[in-house]
Amino acid sequence: MPLCATCGQDNTEGARFCSACGRPLEAAAPPREVRKVVTVLFSDVTGSTNLGERLDPESLRRVMARYFEEMKAALESHGGTVEKFIGDAVMAVFGIPVLHEDDALRAVRAALEMRERLDRMNEDLERDRGLRILTRTGINTGEVVAGDPASSQTLVTGDPVNVAARLEQAAQPGEILIGEGTHRLLRDAVDAEQIAPLSLKGKGEPVTAFRLHQVRPGAEAVRRRIDSPMVGRDRQLSLLNQTFEAATMDRACHLFTVIGSPGVGKSRLVQEFVAAISERATVLRGRCLPYGEGITYWPVAEMVKQAAVVTDDDAPDAAAAKVATLLPGEEGGLVA
Incomplete structure (x- = not known):
């Protein structure tokens, strides 16, 4: 009608x-459809039949409800869209409705956080019910056809979706397998071990896959290789050098902001400037994270940690003592 x-x-x-x-x-x-390069994640509970045998329906429902709540929170905290729950499996897409340059990195971070949340949940289940939940996860990146985000259509179709599902089915309990497309994007950001090519249902040729171990600390989604000579930025480089000389003579802070479209050469310009002054100044770097909680002062915290040589392994008291050495006289005692 x-x-x-x-x-x-x-x-x-x-x-x-x-x-x-x-x-x-x-x-x-x-309905309008669009092509997008997205990262798809499938995760499934292994041994769910045995779980149902050991728990009555009400208890099983409560356990699975908490499981899905934890997994959904982990996925959404990294910007993933939970497309659907299928039985005891979950499918999520990174890049729908909004595309990010680090969608693949977000997906693997989400998968690792899902595993961490499940470990904490299993501690409670072992204590209260004497059981554990095990999962397996598959992640793949590629071009798909997606519904119109403006009309809240998040369904995606394409070979990358099928491969992600097959990778999940091929993974061992507790494993996270990533496809070749995902690994190609993240080879500098993750520690992953290539496994024997997989013969997956529906694929004519064996599929290359990698077992994910961890995301490297401080990893960036896109590692910029800026080793070619810089051309055509003499005026901007001169402005940076003049500002540095003014800060040195005045012994005062100067803020210099470099703004430009993606790919125009901002990082290359800054690298050239830093290389020129590195012998005359201490250079500290801080990054603004694209998402997360408690990240307002993240760049400042990174620079303080670099200046004080604070590592992630340092205990709070040891880290505070290192930071205190940066402050003159009695002011060091103010660091807690």
Whole structure:
């Protein structure tokens, strides 16, 4: 039945005008589809049949409800869209509705956080019920056809989706397998071990896969290889050098902001400037994270840790003592 776009009234077939408001009835526009490069994650509970045998239906429902809540929170905290739950499996997409340059990295971080959350949940289950939940996960990146994000259509289809599902099925309990497309993007950001090529259902040739171990500390989604000579930035480089000389002579802080479109050469310009002054100044680097909680002062914290040579293995008291050495005289005692 034709639906009026103005008032929402249902109308009889063949009607040209709305029977309620009199407005002309327009033909519904066909759904718009788009091609996108996204990262797809599948994760499934292994041994769920045995789990159902050991728990009564109400207890099983509570356990699985908590499991899905934890997994959904981990996925969404990294910007993933949970497309659907299938039995005791979950499918999520990174890059729908909003595309990010680090979607692949977000997906593997989410998978690792899912495993960490499950470990904490298993501690409670072992204590209270004497059982554990094990999962296996598959991740793959590639071009898919997606529904129109403007109309909240998140369904994605394509070979990368099928491969992600097959990787999940091929993984051992507790394993995270990533496809070749994902590994190609993250080879400088993760520690992953290539496994024997997999013969997956529906694929004519064996599929290359990698067992994910960890994301390297401080890893960036895109490692920029900027080793070619810089061309055509003499004026901007001169401005940076002049500002540095002014800061040195005035013994005062100067803020210099480099703004430009993606790919225009901001990082290359800064690298050239830093290389020129590295013997005359201590250079500290801080990054603004694209998402997360408690990241407002992250760049400042990174620079302080570099200056004080604080490592992630340092205990809080040891880290505070190192930071205190940066402050003059009695001010060091203010560090807690």
